[in-house]
């Protein structure tokens with residue numbers, strides 16, 4: 195055992211004792227049922243959809259119970275840190291209305307960034323060293339690799355434990371000699387000897403009772419002494435932070451289940467109450483015939499940025515996510531689903547599949563419930579960030595945009611579903627706007643389906659000569675019918691099919707000429723509604739461009 199003077203000499207002299215932090219971060223005054231939850235994103239890249247998934251669950255459970263939800267930036271792996279990641283988290287949470295109750299400068303249990311908590315961890319590490327529940331380890335990389343190789347050769351579990359743990363029982367003199375020589379060290383946990391053949395069990399709020407071998411490894415608690423600041427490993431940081439932030443429900447990814455035995459040992463060694471755990475299954479993706487984890491490296495849709503940049507309405511994504519968390523909510527209507535409670539007991543143990551087609555459908559359904567003005571505002575906000583040209587057009591042409599959006603939307607039973615995400619706007623509605631529309635000038639354009647260019651030209655010229663905008667759709671379409679008849683088109687497709695050589699086409703082909711001339715596309719919303727929204731001068735300009 196190292197004497198106290200030696201242990202204390204390794205730390206700043208003004209380092210507080212744990213009692214100081216206990217007092218600084220007192221238990222929260224809250225009802226017994228209140229849950230304090232947290233998300234611990236690492237700023238090593240943009241937020242993963244799985245992060246949003248777990249955040250949704252955390253925030254819902256905390257708020258509904260009258261507790262608090264906090265975000266703690268877990269930046270102890272400074273080498274992997276990506277600049278701007280924290281700002282991106284904030285932006286993503288704001289987009290989805292998932293702002294934490296405590297984070298950054300907000301809240302009494304901060305700092306909420308681990309690199310700013312180095313002192314706190316050190317207090318607890320020093321305490322463990324003073325009590326001989328931790329020790330200094332000077333093992334080199336090569337020595338560690340040699341231990342692993344021997345363990346593999348002997349077919350025993352790999353790790354730094356028992357008699358394999360070179361520095362577990364080192365004498366104070368050996369330690370002092372290394373320190374005097376300035377050799378860097380890590381601090382390891384001294385696993386209690388009785389752990390060797392123990393099994394531990396605990397109750398997971400999603401999975402029920404779980405049983406595991408006790409942890410035997412003398413885990414590293416504090417990383418190398420030659421780093422500044424000296425930061426803890428995840429394991430120590432989790433235990434200290436969740437204790438001091440008075441978190442009472444840890445919801446995290448299932449990849450941490452196997453660390454629970456170690457975490458329980460650490461809670462016990464530090465004299466902390468253990469915290470309830472809920473381990474969430476990962477989001478999956480169908481990849482050919484098999485399923486795998488949704489991966490930021492392989493799948494663009496794994497990144498939350500993708501949803502923001504593509505312009506998914508937050509409500510649609512949240513509705514989808516909530517349905518994945520609790521199947522009961524998948525078929526619940528929008529108005530109820532976003533307010534309905536999430537329950538840990540209904541979270542699956544197997545990871546749910548993320549199905550983009552399903553999400554797009556949900557999104558289209560959601561957009562169909564919005565008023566034209568709501569759609570306009572949302573598209574404009576999105577375009578302001580991601581499509582400057584469209585933003586300018588919308589600012590200039592608000593009335594036209596509202597007329598365009600209301601085509602087959604306002605006052606109809608089955609509103610159009612051509613807008614799933616805000617970036618669809620350009621394709622679905624861009625043709626309404628002069629600045630975004632290229633008139634079709636060539637009568638032999640392939641969009642006319644191979645009609646004789648002379649016929650296309652003649653139809654267009656006659657249309658321009660006599661066009662009237664009338665309110666009644668039938669009467670409006672009557673003009674096209676008359677023009678078609680005048681230029682020898684069959685009255686209907688059936689007649690045309692019976693004798694294809696007698697006609698240039700049927701009324702359908704004739705109408706397509708005007709659809710393509712007015713909208714630039716062979717598919718469009720109701721042409722009369724489009725023509726009304728555009729106004730007569732613009733309709734004439736477009737059809738008149740065909741020469």
Ligand code: GLU
Nearest residue numbers: 234235236268445446447
């Ligand atoms: N920083 C950890 C991660 O990114 C958080 C795990 C936890 O929630 O405890 O996986």
